[in-house]
Amino acid sequence: MSTFTVAAAQSLSVAGDLAANIARHLRFMAVAAEQGVDLLVFPELSLTGYEGQMAADMAIDPQDALLQPLRDCARELGINAVVGMPIRLKDSSQVLIGALTLGRDGSFEVYSKQHLHAGEERFFSPGAGGSTLRIGNDTVALAVCADFSHASHAATAAGLGADLYAAGVLIGENGYGVDSALLQGYAQSHSMAVLMANHAGLTGGWQSAGRSAVWSERGTLVIAAPGPGELLVIARRDAGNWQGQLVCVAVEP
Template sequence: MTARCVAAAQTVVIKGDIAANVARHVALVERAAAEGARLVLFPELSLTGYEPALAAELALLPDDVRLAPLRDAAVRAGAVIVAGAPLVNPDGRPLIAALTFTPQAALHVYTKQYLHPGEEAAFAPGTGGAALDVHGSRVALAVCAEIAHARHAAAAADDGAQLYAASVLVSVNGYAADAALLQGHAATHGMPVLMANHGGATGGWESAGRSALWDERGELVVAAAGGGECLLVARGDEQGWSGRILR
């Protein structure tokens, strides 16, 4: 593959404050783009926090005016931005969505197919979505609990994904198991895996942070040391991957 540069933005979300979270997303995108990143991946429900009890109240339409700064940032930075939000569902409970803003001012919607036990009380299962074209590289999205379903990563690999990009909320206690799953997907399918986790508490969960990238052999390339806001920036070319953490 040609040279790639991707970023995972580990955020500390302000509960329910979409405008403030959007502004922080834009700042992180601009910093990542200055490092050369052409994909900036945010955690699950990064624009609102993981707040099932507030999901119906906070649910957005794709054309919500509050998302305009992200659309403009993608165009300005020439980067693909993937951010998380609850999405209005005309058929019932909100969907957990990954909203992708492209340099061409397009918006792609991915909705979480496999819910975590208990999430069905606040959310409806979604239908997934097509892989992204990130400057010539094919990127498959995953949202949190989907990484626990081997068929999800297998389908991404079968579809030709060159990167598996997982937006998650992983707690301190759950990190070892979920990191092992992602490492396994990378090694099994020869597919690099990028994971963006929350850097602070949200929805009653103490997030582990430790956003990471594993290469196509399943080897850990770079990971944040813990929680807090930071950017993971990783570069890959024919010689392999390298990465660093920016605080």
């Protein structure tokens, strides 16, 4: 097994402020690059916050120039990053919950959330998922929050040969126990590492539990944030062994 370093960006989102959130993402990417991170995953709708009522006004084509600073940063820093954004695909009026992969090689991939939470259908339409990612010798399958509540979603990822199942989420304290147990179970039953990137605090009226985490392909917890708050949750695999690290991220107000 080759060396592989992944991280959950447990970040705050300013409601509807794309410029402020891009600046925050750039800071997280810079700190992650300093730590040698290969893949950095942000929470669900990280670029806008979990703001359903704003989604239709903020949804963009994934190729929109607004995202260019993030794409440029990924290429310049040599890091792969997955960011969350409401999107509207070309020639479509539907608003989707997107997870957009900015490749270190300048590539760009679009994943759209397939399974919606109850109530999300007021603002969003179900998406079509997306292709797996190839990062070095590893295959990565993405999920966005409620996607992983369907066991078939994780099973499909495993069937595609995923070494890592990476989910950007918004999970509160009440749901954390059940959801984290599900993710840990997928790691163990499918022999694939699992990463969960949760919000750092309040967004869309929901208080996140934080506690972003990474489990190894054996289902053991590698590292987890102790609670909410902005930090990187980093997991490094070397010669088949995992080690975890927490790095605080200072972001200017």
